Amino acid sequence: MTRSTLITASLTLFACNAALLSAAEPRSTGEIAAMIDAATEHSTIRVPAGVYHGRLSVQKAVRLEGGGEVVIDGGGTGNVVELLAPGIEFRGFTVRGSGSRVEMEPAAIFAGVGPVVIEDCRIDDALFGIDLRQASGSTVRGNFVMGRDLDPGRSGDGVRLWWSHDCLIENNTVVNSRDMVFWYSRNLRIVGNRVSGSRYGLHFMYSHDTLVEDNILTRNSVGAYLMYSQGITVRRNSMTRNRGASGYGIGLKDCDDILIESNAFLANRVGVYIDNSPSSTESWGLFVQNTFAFNEIGLLATPNTHDNVFTSNAFIENEEQAGVHGRGALSLNTFARDGVGNFWSDYNGFDRTGDGVGDMPYEPRSLFENLLASEPNLRFFLHSPAQQAVEFTARALPELRPQPKLIDPHPLVRPPKIVAPAAEEPSEGRLAILAISLALVGVASLTAWRLGRDPAPIRRERNRR
Amino acid sequence: MTTLTIEAGAPRGAACLSPPGAIARIARREFRDAAASRWFLLYTIGFAVLAIGVSFMSLAGSGSHGLAGFGRTAAGMLNLVMLVVPLMALTAGAGAIAGERERGTLLYILAQPVSRTEVILGKYLGLGLALCCSVWLGFGLSAGVVAWRAGGADVDAFLLLVLFTCALALAMLSVGVLISVMSRRVGIATGLGLFVWIALVFLSDLGLMAGTLIFKLRVQEVFAIGVANPLQAFKMSVIVAMNASLDVLGPVGVYASRQFGGSLAWILSGVLGAWIVTPLAAAIVLFSRRAPA
Amino acid sequence: MINAERVVKKFGRVAAVDGVSFSIEPGSALALWGSNGAGKTTLIRSLLGVIRFRGKITVDGIDVRRRGKLARSRIGYVPQELAFHDDARLASSMAFFASLRRAEPGAASAALEKVGLAGHERKRVRDLSGGMKQRLALAIALLADPPIIVLDEPTSNLDAAGRGDVVETLRKLKASGKTLIFASHRPDEVISLGDRVLVLEKGRLVSDTSPAELWPTEKAVQTLRLDLGGADEEAAAEILRGAGHAVHLNGRGLCVSVSRERRGVPLSVLASRSIEVRNFEILDDVRREADGSGPKQALTAHGSVR
Known part of the structure; x- marks a missing residue:
């Protein structure tokens, strides 16, 4: 909540400055280039406030400071700012007006070499936001990228890394973009970013040995999509309401040695989607202390999925707690480690020994879900009483009961605490919903009271009496 | 002889009420009777308790994490609403005319200076408003639980849920009134109402499910048949209101979203509207042709 | 009117x-x-x-x-x-x-x-x-x-x-x-x-x-309440109606209107059909000045009258 307040505050600051600046006399980026030419290596250049038109190519290791009062407007062609020397720091600028031809991949800020630092910048009206190509060792921190209002598939990436290893991507905010995407980049730290309204919040392509922590990924098509990558740790992230075309909190495709720990997957279409991960029998996937709650499907896996271990996770009130994409079961995966299973909100066993572990295994069998697997069109009847009728029938007639989809031999009776950051501030809607509560009760009571009284004529009589 | 001279010659106060006036007075009377009746109180309390229960259960586990619990509460309520509200509305509607016919009070009210259309519309509006009050109360209390336990909620979606629930109640009431007009006795009317309830809530969906499995119905067929059921139209309306897309409902939902896009909400509302207007209109026509006792 | x-x-x-x-x-x-x-x-x-x-x-x-x-x-x-x-x-x-x-x-x-x-x-x-x-x-x-x-x-x-x-x-x-x-x-x-x-x-x-x-000649019309001692009152009422009497049933018994001079007739009608009248009671008199002996046969067919 404090972070979001900060972001809101800084946004307001940006907006105010931009408004102030637009009134100022237009200037050319040539002025900045001239300042850079005049400066020595590693010196700091404080660019005077104003709106600078034109593109800017920085080829000397200088520290450029915009102080939040400088706008660079590329006017709609190509990259707006290009950072082409190692050691450049680019801080506190508003950059806008990149080109729009997708095949040229024009970006607001392009770095062709590393390390560079791109910090506290705001990017508007650009096809790609920040594009790092072979810029290893760079830092991208505290930037705000607002994508163009395009269909996510046709727009550019908010942040893109290409062959850029050992980078820190921290506290950036990306809205309405395609992806924050990492191609062939190793050993990254991706911490505290927020991505929303985009296609894939975080997108990994052949990017290994990376740490993903404390990010908030909401209302994207997929919160984080990990593809063909190894050795990624995903910890304390919040994936909420990712329900676009794919609608996964996290998708794993052909990924190995992945640790998914203490994340919250809330109200996504699918909490975690596993497609052939791990891809070989030597590698593993480990899910610890995650919360899967209120998703349409908590965990969805392709039938061949194997060798994943789930322990101490909480599966709470997902419409379908765990399912298989197509026919089959999850039996090649393990749902307990060292006698510690997972919490399942629909577990109806008990814990007589009081050790926090249920005495009977958790074995979900849902006829309706099985039917869904064979005839996806039946999903149309989800959320209707007929669905309950089918389950009830299956319970009443044992011969109709399907095999369990998975077995958790040691289910927990209490869910572990959620430690991931909250994606949404609860206080915001609370007053409104409280007001609605009062309004509805009030209207109902008032109507009943108004209409429930005797009509006027006779009352007047009675009063007179 | 013209009307004017008749009315001039009539004693004072003998001219009759305008149709809206008569409807309003009968509606008010009906509302009072409904609100004071035992079944209504029972339903209201039952609905409120269930709604609060669903809110509690749906929010259990999300704890203080601040997940806006409403999407979930709404989903839980969807099931509850689809079970309870049609039952309430159908039985209330079924008793409306048949009950009065059986007790002989229908003849008496029709002997007053009111038309049959006014009587049936007045009863419909009175009962409809009573049902809406019951729904408001239930949702209002559950919204209180959401505010207390979970905090945030999607206010627009919640209001739309309330709105569509009222529409569903009115549609089912309309069917109930039609049943009532056709039935001579309350017992028969209530029985028919229960049958329609089971048919709409369970049988039609189960039949369509079986059809989907056996005949491998295509998505457009499943949608076209399914949407005719007011309960499915209601369910989809709520899901569209909360999610803006029907992808939750799998291939059929995706098809509907793609095929109809922005007009989907209007189509669904149209189906609900038709279920309100058509049975009521049929009830009015039928009622004007039937003997009151 | x-x-x-x-x-x-x-x-x-x-x-x-x-x-x-x-x-x-x-x-x-x-x-x-x-x-x-x-x-x-x-x-x-x-x-x-x-x-x-x-x-x-x-x-x-x-x-x-x-x-x-x-x-x-x-x-x-x-x-x-x-x-x-x-x-x-x-x-x-x-x-x-x-x-x-x-x-x-x-x-x-x-x-x-x-x-x-x-x-x-x-x-x-x-x-x-x-x-x-x-x-x-x-x-x-x-x-x-x-x-x-x-x-x-x-x-x-x-x-x-x-x-x-x-x-x-x-x-x-x-x-x-x-x-x-x-x-x-x-x-x-x-x-x-x-x-x-x-x-x-x-x-x-x-x-x-x-x-x-x-009723041109009647002095009075009286109502008799008949106590049939639990016999089928509906059947009795039908019989009496068939004999041209005005009959109605209420919770207290069977009432038949009859002119003063012919009070015995309903009793004998019922007796002829083996229904015993255990007791009867004269409920009230209509005070009306008239003369003659009994109700005129009202059941002669007339055409509809304007």
Whole structure:
């Protein structure tokens, strides 16, 4: 909540400055280039406030400071700012007006070499936001990228890394973009970013040995999509309401040695989607202390999925707690480690020994879900009483009961605490919903009271009496 | 002889009420009777308790994490609403005319200076408003639980849920009134109402499910048949209101979203509207042709 | 005031009312006379426009079939037994009907006053006695002061005292210029209230006459209450009706109206069919100056009379 307040505050600051600046006399980026030419290596250049038109190519290791009062407007062609020397720091600028031809991949800020630092910048009206190509060792921190209002598939990436290893991507905010995407980049730290309204919040392509922590990924098509990558740790992230075309909190495709720990997957279409991960029998996937709650499907896996271990996770009130994409079961995966299973909100066993572990295994069998697997069109009847009728029938007639989809031999009776950051501030809607509560009760009571009284004529009589 | 001279010659106060006036007075009377009746109180309390229960259960586990619990509460309520509200509305509607016919009070009210259309519309509006009050109360209390336990909620979606629930109640009431007009006795009317309830809530969906499995119905067929059921139209309306897309409902939902896009909400509302207007209109026509006792 | 032309109402193939025509002058009182099933109630419902029928009825010049609502605003209706929401209190029932009939403010309590129910406003309808219910129905009919009062056997469920009250009230109403139409099978009521009598039989109008002509020679008509000691009263009633007597059943026994001179006839009719009359009781006398010996044979067929 404090972070979001900060972001809101800084946004307001940006907006105010931009408004102030637009009134100022237009200037050319040539002025900045001239300042850079005049400066020595590693010196700091404080660019005077104003709106600078034109593109800017920085080829000397200088520290450029915009102080939040400088706008660079590329006017709609190509990259707006290009950072082409190692050691450049680019801080506190508003950059806008990149080109729009997708095949040229024009970006607001392009770095062709590393390390560079791109910090506290705001990017508007650009096809790609920040594009790092072979810029290893760079830092991208505290930037705000607002994508163009395009269909996510046709727009550019908010942040893109290409062959850029050992980078820190921290506290950036990306809205309405395609992806924050990492191609062939190793050993990254991706911490505290927020991505929303985009296609894939975080997108990994052949990017290994990376740490993903404390990010908030909401209302994207997929919160984080990990593809063909190894050795990624995903910890304390919040994936909420990712329900676009794919609608996964996290998708794993052909990924190995992945640790998914203490994340919250809330109200996504699918909490975690596993497609052939791990891809070989030597590698593993480990899910610890995650919360899967209120998703349409908590965990969805392709039938061949194997060798994943789930322990101490909480599966709470997902419409379908765990399912298989197509026919089959999850039996090649393990749902307990060292006698510690997972919490399942629909577990109806008990814990007589009081050790926090249920005495009977958790074995979900849902006829309706099985039917869904064979005839996806039946999903149309989800959320209707007929669905309950089918389950009830299956319970009443044992011969109709399907095999369990998975077995958790040691289910927990209490869910572990959620430690991931909250994606949404609860206080915001609370007053409104409280007001609605009062309004509805009030209207109902008032109507009943108004209409429930005797009509006027006779009352007047009675009063007179 | 013209009307004017008749009315001039009539004693004072003998001219009759305008149709809206008569409807309003009968509606008010009906509302009072409904609100004071035992079944209504029972339903209201039952609905409120269930709604609060669903809110509690749906929010259990999300704890203080601040997940806006409403999407979930709404989903839980969807099931509850689809079970309870049609039952309430159908039985209330079924008793409306048949009950009065059986007790002989229908003849008496029709002997007053009111038309049959006014009587049936007045009863419909009175009962409809009573049902809406019951729904408001239930949702209002559950919204209180959401505010207390979970905090945030999607206010627009919640209001739309309330709105569509009222529409569903009115549609089912309309069917109930039609049943009532056709039935001579309350017992028969209530029985028919229960049958329609089971048919709409369970049988039609189960039949369509079986059809989907056996005949491998295509998505457009499943949608076209399914949407005719007011309960499915209601369910989809709520899901569209909360999610803006029907992808939750799998291939059929995706098809509907793609095929109809922005007009989907209007189509669904149209189906609900038709279920309100058509049975009521049929009830009015039928009622004007039937003997009151 | 009221004009009926060739009114026909069929239920299935049975004609409940079959080609009845009549008319009534303002301020007069018309009795409908006939046994159960003769068509009195159907005719009254047709008059109110609450059932569909063939033919034409106008009330105050208003066609009840086409403008039933307006026609009903001219008519106050008192049913055989007030069927109304039992849980409602008098006050709220009165208020409802007052607003429905567009009565003046104060009309409700005035009407209650008129029928002697003032002070009972807080009572619930179900707690009223039969007589009070009937007076309540009358009070509702009097709201908005309609020129016509239509009553369907208003006294049939009342005891002697209740009947007396109602008849007295009606007499006053008639005196105040109201037009009355009432169904009855009690000669005493017909004689004391009616200016004219329509005699109905199986839906047909067999006579349009005056009470004096219908019972020209009688000194009095009496009502006997027969105690059959638990025998089938319905069957007995049918037998007596078959013998041309006016019969009705109520909770206390079987009542048959008969002229003073022929009191023994019902008893012998029943005896001839092996139904024993254990006891009988003479309920009341109709004080009326007349002469002659018995009711004229009223059941001679007449054509419909205008």
